Amino acid sequence: MDVTEILKSLTGKFPEAISEATADSEIRARAYVDKEKAKEVCQYLKDALQFDHLCSVCGVDYIKRNELEVVYHIASYDHPVVLMLKARLPRDSPEVESIVSVYWNANWYERETYELFGILFKNHPNLKPLVLPEDMLGEWPLRKDYEGFPNKTARNLV
Amino acid sequence: MGEVKEKKTSKSDEISEEIPGVITTTTSAIHNLIKKSKAQDIINWGRKNSLWFMTQPMGCCGVEMIATGCAHYDTDRFGIIPRNSPRQADVMIISGYVTKKYLPALKRLWEQMPAPKWVISMGDCSISGGPFYESYSTVQNIDEIFPIDVYIPGCPPRPEALLQGFVELQEKIKAKKDRGTEY
Ligand code: SF4
Numbered sequence: 001m002d003v004t005e006i007l008k009s010l011t012g013k014f015p016e017a018i019s020e021a022t023a024d025s026e027i028r029a030r031a032y033v034d035k036e037k038a039k040e041v042c043q044y045l046k047d048a049l050q051f052d053h054l055c056s057v058c059g060v061d062y063i064k065r066n067e068l069e070v071v072y073h074i075a076s077y078d079h080p081v082v083l084m085l086k087a088r089l090p091r092d093s094p095e096v097e098s099i100v101s102v103y104w105n106a107n108w109y110e111r112e113t114y115e116l117f118g119i120l121f122k123n124h125p126n127l128k129p130l131v132l133p134e135d136m137l138g139e140w141p142l143r144k145d146y147e148g149f150p151n152k153t154a155r156n157l158v
Numbered sequence: 159m160g161e162v163k164e165k166k167t168s169k170s171d172e173i174s175e176e177i178p179g180v181i182t183t184t185t186s187a188i189h190n191l192i193k194k195s196k197a198q199d200i201i202n203w204g205r206k207n208s209l210w211f212m213t214q215p216m217g218c219c220g221v222e223m224i225a226t227g228c229a230h231y232d233t234d235r236f237g238i239i240p241r242n243s244p245r246q247a248d249v250m251i252i253s254g255y256v257t258k259k260y261l262p263a264l265k266r267l268w269e270q271m272p273a274p275k276w277v278i279s280m281g282d283c284s285i286s287g288g289p290f291y292e293s294y295s296t297v298q299n300i301d302e303i304f305p306i307d308v309y310i311p312g313c314p315p316r317p318e319a320l321l322q323g324f325v326e327l328q329e330k331i332k333a334k335k336d337r338g339t340e341y
Contacts, residue, residue, distance in 0.1 A: 132258075132295060133259040139294070149294055150287075150292060150293075
């Protein structure tokens with residue numbers, strides 16, 4: 001299975017949900033997915049296109065567009081293509097369906113994306129902070145408008 | 159596991175009973191007497207030659223700390239032995255960045271250590287935040303939280319530097335200038 005075949009199959013199956021599907025090279029592809037359909041697309045990728053390895057889930061804050069993006073990197077053990085799947089979410093209520101039921105290892109990735117960006121993964125089995133303390137929840141430190149950095153260096157330095 | 163309560167030993171806290179014709183004393187009065195006498199020199203000599211440190215790596219500096227405890231550097235000749243339990247340790251080495259999430263655990267470890275105890279601040283991270291001084295998740299100014307005796311700069315400091323830090327701590331204890339005991 002090569003990259004054009006994969007993209008053709010994907011856009012053929014989800015003509016509405018998948019947009020801007022492009023192949024960057026023989027082994028890299030990218031596509032935008034409708035946020036409502038993210039889980040279904042992942043299920044299809046896993047079942048029909050042998051994308052059985054989720055490499056990462058992360059977020060990007062596009063503050064000028066007033067959008068957050070959640071990015072999935074999905075690869076395979078059978079063919080060399082790595083697919084970068086992105087979903088646009090509105091900045092004021094970023095919500096997307098959790099894909100833990102498809103890829104179990106998304107659990108911690110989604111928790112971390114949640115605590116750092118505030119992207120809410122619906123139906124996640126255990127959506128609580130992973131590496132940040134509980135009382136920092138709601139600060140979303142990796143968003144571009146985060147203000148909570150210490151504004152001066154440690155006293156010892158000066 | 160019970161919480162270890164901090165005990166303050168100062169003369170004003172305890173009211174000694176007055177019995178006419180009998181000179182009474184209290185434990186803290188004896189302690190204070192010893193602290194001012196030559197006996198304390200001998201006690202400190204013993205303390206400085208058995209600085210057991212807690213193996214509690216926190217960042218990349220922790221790797222150097224473990225390396226220092228291994229056979230190659232033979233810290234045993236200074237009486238410095240790595241221990242795995244805070245209950246057996248005399249020295250806590252803050253070896254790396256202190257994150258907001260980790261600080262409560264670190265405080266708990268510190269409270270579990272029996273006095274007399276000392277803290278060494280190892281690496282730029284624990285001194286000032288180091289490469290993470292502007293991070294949202296690290297704690298600044300650790301010296302306000304723990305009574306740090308020795309600062310070892312470096313990112314990470316070499317094992318020799320850590321050894322030097324221990325030697326400095328020994329000098330401080332010998333000179334009764336350390337912050338682990340109230341003299
Ligand atoms: S001082 Fe440097 S080596 Fe030590 S914990 Fe910080 S970053 Fe790591």
